[in-house]
Amino acid sequence: GEIGEEVRVPVVRLKIGEVAEASTVAVLPVCKAGERDKGLEEAPRECWTEGEFGVVVAEKGWARWVVLPAWEPVAGLGKGGVVVSFSDARVLPWRTNRWYKEEAILVVADRDRKEVSVDNGFYLVGGDGGDLKVERGSALKETGVEESLGTVVLVVRPPKDAVDDQLSDEDWE
């Protein structure tokens, strides 16, 4: 019975020519969901840009990166910013539509905000030794979980193929 409940995480669909409308971009380290909490903790924490070309410098080497438009939740990330790639969106606890089975998603999270503080917030958690999962704050609290791996700040859906779909706005679930 979660339909209609307020969800506090923006879900945006990337547009074709993803960064085409962005005046600035963000480059973030990526983990695959299957890399579990280990991957999440290993991804570089401190990344900054240097000089006039905006060269991205990380505190350590990392092999997987994504370029996103500097949407507000992304631009506001500090050292804890990280992206987890999921092969489909069934990991999201509010799924109601069939697209969740068919689309890959990126979950942008803040590792510096581990506390499960908001009922309607969403959090990355390790799935009992399995892949990473996204859980609602209320569900975690019910089971006594007070600390997560990070707060979800944004969910990114892939660009649609059809050009006539490109005018649709962000959908905030």
Added chain:
Amino acid sequence: GEIGEEVRVPVVRLKIGEVAEASTVAVLPVCKAGERDKGLEEAPRECWTEGEFGVVVAEKGWARWVVLPAWEPVAGLGKGGVVVSFSDARVLPWRTNRWYKEEAILVVADRDRKEVSVDNGFYLVGGDGGDLKVERGSALKETGVEESLGTVVLVVRPPKDAVDDQLSDEDWE
């Protein structure tokens, strides 16, 4: 007496909101000139994009990356693509204007094209144990150098501050 001589490397000025007009971008590993040939050889060679979000995956971790519009010379790079950042443009052998002293530049090079083949081409070379340098093919041939660290495919100048300068086209020297 090199003024007026044809230079075969495009020099482009990045615009403010660098990737604003790009429908696709390229993410390339960056070395600093001071890291010398060692840095150049250590930078990851194989980078590819994965999935609908264009996640950049490198064969190995690397801490320094730049996002550039996928200009033709950049998009055409294979596994040898690399960027060297120089604190000013005096390293360029055709300098004639004062901006060379004042502007940082990025030199995009192809490590898979080491052969010094074209007189008017430009090549990255190690500077006798010093920083990396850019040399003209003819100058290298005169001293018997047949192999470089890579062929220069593009020189990138930083964005100008003033908005009214933003309409200027690429300058091909």
